[in-house]
Amino acid sequence: MVIGAPTLLQRKAILSVLCERMPVSPTVNMAELAQITTGYVGADLSALCREAAMHALRENVKGSGQQVVDMKHFQEALKLVGPSCLRGSLGRTELSPVLWEHIGGLEEVKTKLIQSIEWPMRYPEAFVRLGLRQPRGVLLYGPPGCAKTTLVKAAATSSHCAFLSVSGADLCSPYVGDSEKALAQVCPFNNL
Known part of the structure; x- marks a missing residue:
């Protein structure tokens, strides 16, 4: 029996349980936090909450007077706590954020990538309601230097996904x- 990484709904439930004993600000959006933490397991989410609480404590000691954990504390904690599912993964690279706005031109390609990668993750209920199947993958091809990797990095950044760069030689x-x-090491979330 394989126990995989928690889904979006499972991460939201785990975060809710972990945060119920913490003084969390009502402005913290658990759904957004769950979306950002793709690949995080329960221990990672626990470490994330603990680190966010530590950031709030440090800020409180400096004299801000605020004793609640806010979204900015979680953002700081995300810089230190990463997903353990991907530690040591083949092809794992540190991703500097690339936004769609950083890529000039290619509007049609960007639109198609947003529709085929982001939309199924953001609006899964709409796909079910309309009877559409989510795409299993996207193949980008073209000559070297035509922004294929940059497009994938932008898609990974905007959809809060991991970016694995793997060559055939690997x-x-x-x-x-x-x-x-x-x-199997490259695809830790799938049963192959």
Whole structure:
């Protein structure tokens, strides 16, 4: 039996339970926090809440007088606590945020990527209601330097997803089973 990383709804429930004993500001949006924490498991979410509380305590000691954990404390904690599902993952790269506005031109391509990557994650109930299947993947092809990687980084940033950069050489091995093992390492969330 495989126990995978928590889904969006599961992360929201875990965060709600972890935060019910903390003095959390009513402005903290648990749904948004759950969306941002893709790949986080229960221990990671616990560490995130603990780190956010520590940021609030440090701020309180400096004399702000505020004793509640706010969204800015969670934002600071996110810089320190990462998803353990992806630690040591093949192809894991530190992603500097790339926004859609940073990419000039390619409006049609950007629109299609937003519709095929972001929309299914943001509006899954609409896809179910309309009887649409979510795309299983997107293939970008073109000559070197035409912004394929930059587009994927922007899609990962805007949808709060992990960005794994893997070449064919990383996956190929002359030994039996090693290629499959490397592929399973790249896709920690899927049963392959």
